[in-house]
Amino acid sequence: MYWEKDIETMDRRELDSYQLNKLNETLQLAGRSPYYRSLSRREELNFKEIKSIEEIKELPFTTKKNLQDGFPYDFLAVDLKDVVRLHSSSGTTGNPTVVYHTKEDIETWENLIARCMYMTGVREDDIFQNMMGYGLFTGGIGFHYGAEKLGVLTIPIGPGNSARQIWFLRKFKTSVIHILPSYALRLYSFFNEMEINPRKDLNLKIAFIGAESHSEEIRRKIEDLYGIKAYNSYGLSEMCGPGVAFECPCQKGMHVWEDHFYMEIINPDTGKVLPEGEEGELVLTTFKRRAMPLIRYRTGDLTRIIPGTCDCGRTHRRIDRIKGRTDDMLIINGVNIFPIQIEMILMRIPEIGHNYLIEIRKENYMDRLYIKVELNEEVFIGTLFELEKLQVRITDDLKSELGVTPVVKLVEPSSLPVSEGKAKRVYDLRNN
Ligand SMILES: [Zn+2]
Known part of the structure; x- marks a missing residue:
């Protein structure tokens, strides 16, 4: 049983004092790592006991750059002999971000994922096909261990190879999948080609979608095409991986597991903590990580805390879907735009297919926003007049929506490039 009622519905005041204890534990633990020890030597961090959770605001942030500069072992708070695994981001510049786990960390993480999956209705008799990447990336392995912990038959198929995915889905009567939202849409076009209707010919009931920021419209589209419930999942390798926040059956935001993490939303420019409901950068502090505790880690992800309590009865607060990363924001002739705003509009238009591409170019010293949009099959054979309209x-x-006039180009279904992993849909060509 992975419904931890006492914890998940803990009285708010009780949860606050639980968090205070855990925060002090984390501070003590973090003090064993060379990085945090050096902060305390420079008097930027004080390890004295914190008396109120509010005092966390006075602690310094930890950033991705700190992690990179601390490569490889500066953040390690335990002996190397106690570490059993590492995960690492594929850094394109500088050192990769490496995250270490003890045996206990792995167990904590798998229990957390089991809790998430159980919450959405996954049970022992389900068949789980995990279409996320395995390896250094935490998405695949995290869910794999969690599903096994729950006692679910788990198929570690990984991403890609759509014909094989479909064969497994049919032969094993898969009921639960974990999939990138962009891949869920692409896979659907394979079903179409093979004249299989996923709503009728499969046994699917639940999808977990995450690892890419996506709009509510994309989620509804996936639910509609497959006839399933799609739950949003949030995580990052620095905290453990997936399992940091997860949607409950109410589907109104993701519960952040506050017995594991302390969350704050800050103004990314000033670092000031923002009140509930306001949008900003998510900052997380770990409570249960042993190998690599992190204090006030700036995730770079933009969201807000949803005010009020959830109908499901859980007291852990919820965050809204991730709007993007602080570095995703496009500034087009002085106007701030997030790619997800464009997706939201496009996916509301039924004539549009499953893929789109955003390009920004510099023309005559002005920024120009190009949006290429795939049409759906039926519309594509319409008249020229209809297409112009x-x-x-x-x-x-x-x-x-944007306050900027884009140049929209309609293209054939399935004609835009697709990537094997996370979708790359924005090409900023202004510096080329
Ligand atoms: Zn809920």
């Missing part, structure tokens, strides 16, 4: 409508919708 549709193009105008899409442009108008985008203009009123």
